[in-house]
Amino acid sequence: MSDVVKYLLIQLETELKQQQLWSITAPDDADLASTTPFCCDTLRLEQWLQFVFLPKLWRLLQNRQPLPAKVSILPYAEEAFKAQGQRLQPLLQLIQQIDSTLTVQ
Incomplete structure (x- = not known):
């Protein structure tokens, strides 16, 4: 499964860049320290994906730690976008694939 997840993470980064949703500048540490889901009080969803979600998943993969067993980003993404x-739509489809792949049935 980790190869599939790696592929999806690369695709997510690529799609964010293609849609011009990739930031060159990282948010402030205080914004990243939000405790609300998706840091929705301090970050836009694309910032959360880039600066929180992607690094966390890459870290888990690199350290061979368990991946989240339930992921549900799509409902928020549909609203945010x-x-x-x-x-x-291509970005939303990719997020749906990530949700499905990481959610253990």
């Missing part, structure tokens, strides 16, 4: 319309 609603104003973007169909343009972000």
Whole structure:
């Protein structure tokens, strides 16, 4: 499964860049320290994906630690990206794949 997850993480980074949602500048440490889900009070979803989700998953993979057994990013992503319309459909499909792959049935 780790190879599939690695592939999906690379695809997520690529899609964020293609959609011009990739930031060059990292958020402040205080913004990253939020305790709300998705750091929704301090970060946009694309920032959370780039600066929290991706690094955490890469760290888990690198250290051969267990991956999360239940992931549900899609409902929030659909709401967060609603104003973007169909343009972000490929990103939403990728997030759905990540949710499905990481959620143990």
